[in-house]
């Protein structure tokens with residue numbers, strides 16, 4: 001039996017209906033934007049393995065940093081201790097985060113980064129004896145799969161079975177072009193009630209919804225309304241962080257600053273699972289007291305894992321090289337050229353580009369479900385063609401690693417053009 005067959009015996013995969021799923025390719029090697037399966041078939045990883053891997057697979061610079069850390073101090077508990085990688089990483093983050101972000105809380109993945117932000121928003125008010133127990137989020141948001149993150153998520157496909165067991169989250173429309181006023185008015189009306197602790201959003205791009213985009217100007221307005229009403233704003237940059245939108249953070253496009261930020265995915269260049277929630281000084285100070293009960297009683301066994309911190313430091317160093325920054329610009333330019341060429345295709349409804357993110361919506365007669373037939377047909381076609389793309393409903397998006405070559409990128413585009421012919 002090969003790996004694909006052996007996998008079926010014990011492994012339960014994410015977002016997978018195993019009764020109908022085919023067997024999955026077993027990847028045995030990766031280098032830069034390429035992956036190879038056990039049969040020697042080559043794939044271009046055009047979505048950076050779920051957006052985590054901008055600097056390429058098997059990156060030796062990050063690997064060396066990890067090895068060095070593993071053979072110095074691989075892990076030490078962060079409760080009652082500290083270590084150099086966490087100190088240096090936090091200092092480094094202070095250089096690149098929006099200037100109001102002053103405190104760093106470490107955890108393990110995007111969902112936990114969101115859990116921490118939501119818990120902090122709720123407990124901040126609890127500590128002050130203020131009754132604010134509800135959260136505001138966008139329709140079609142995705143913030144992760146743990147309970148708090150799931151409550152904040154609006155893609156019901158993921159959360160249907162758990163309605164009734166979730167934190168109370170009220171949704172406002174996504175301010176996509178044409179829906180700005182509706183979004184603002186809904187938020188203003190909600191905030192009249194004074195029961196909301198926070199507004200959580202994916203800044204500028206809703207990844208899992210299919211790279212749905214809206215403008216920084218409108219997000220500035222929504223943040224301003226929240227600030228006026230003393231509602232914390234949480235920018236979930238788990239997907240957008242570390243260069244995806246063309247700037248280090250999507251929030252760098254804003255004039256108003258969020259109170260908290262959630263980071264993960266590209267943080268360690270796709271090597272060690274790690275996440276960060278960042279806070280303003282004001283929020284941190286809301287937990288200071290003689291009473292230990294006002295402290296944040298949240299932690300994870302691997303909080304601030306030194307190896308993860310070392311991987312993050314190496315990744316940020318790579319992000320800041322001129323080479324990486326040039327690559328981000330190059331991919332953006334190529335996307336814009338491709339967008340121009342494809343946007344008038346009779347089967348294309350809309351296209352959008354921000355930074356290294358490209359998305360194309362296919363014209364369909366009916367609503368396409370998240371994992372519907374069209375999506376499955378497209379996905380199978382791309383895999384067969386040696387391109388890893390995971391369409392969402394009728395949306396095809398590209399979010400390549402920054403090191404993807406121009407030749408590889410052109411192959412991704414031409415495969416998308418071919419896909420439009422087979423549907």
Ligand SMILES: *Cc1c(COP(=O)(O)O)cnc(C)c1O
Nearest residue numbers: 109110111142143144207238239
């Ligand atoms: C992926 C994602 C998450 C969840 O991260 P996990 O590491 O999968 O838990 C949260 N928010 C956004 C915006 C994401 O894209």
